[in-house]
Amino acid sequence: MTIHKIDYSKKDPKRANVINYSCNFNCKWCLYKIKTKPKSNYMEVNEIKHILNTMEINGVNFLGGEITTHPDLEELTYFTHEVLGVHTKIGHTNGYISPPKYIDEIVMSIKMFSDELHRKYTGKSNKPILKNFKNTHDKGIRIKASTLYIPDLVDSEEIEKIAKFIGDIDPEIRLHITGYIKIPGTPWRIPTYDEMINAKKLAENYLKNVDFSLYCSTNDYENKFSKNIV
Secondary structure, rough: OOOOEEEEEEEOEEEEEEEEEEOOOOOOOHHHOOOOOOOOOOHHHHHHHHHHHHOOOOOEEEEEEOHHOOHHHHHHHHHHHOOOEEEEEEEEOOOOOOOOOOEEEEEEEOOOOOHOOOOOOOOOHHHHHHHHHHHOOOOOOOOEEEEEOOOOOHHHHHHHHHHHHHHHOOOOOOEEEEEEOOOOOOOOOOOOOOOOHHHHHHHOOOOEEEEEEEEEEEEOOEEEEEEEEO
16 A cells, blocks of 8 residues: 555645555656655555544545555545545546546546557556546546647647547546656657647647646746636
């Protein structure tokens, strides 16, 4: 078991963040892989339930690494959704494993539309992801989509295909495009602001809600966040 921390947000709505450490993908660009592995002991499911039961919360957000790999996720989401009766969200997932049914909301990443590219750069096929994305939407779970813009790999052409796939399911689904952050030892550069704008406009041919974030390399990463830019 790989849940190692529970954070608490006092903001409205009050929320607990249940944070996992593990992943079933081997993405070449992953920031997560260069982070230090948690030194603390991983938490048992009954311990997690006890802590959540003592907190004054309106929601629980499960995230970190790839949370769907956790063997007790179904039990934990049942506890938060059905027993505690609070808003239950999967904060991010690669979508390869079908998410549990006891959730209200999910953020699912579609890294590439091309199955060949997806296999080469993540180690897994994207076919289960596309299937799970549609099935999750069809179950009535609120779904948001995300993808990563990597110049010369996942660029405007690939993102347009992702947006079309999502739009064919529901054009109201929100898509967030994140600009690649340079990882040491990788061949890709950070996208330009104009490239992000172009990708956003192409995605808007199929989707009504598209935004993006771009971290530009200056002396430090400068956060430029754009929402629904015309």
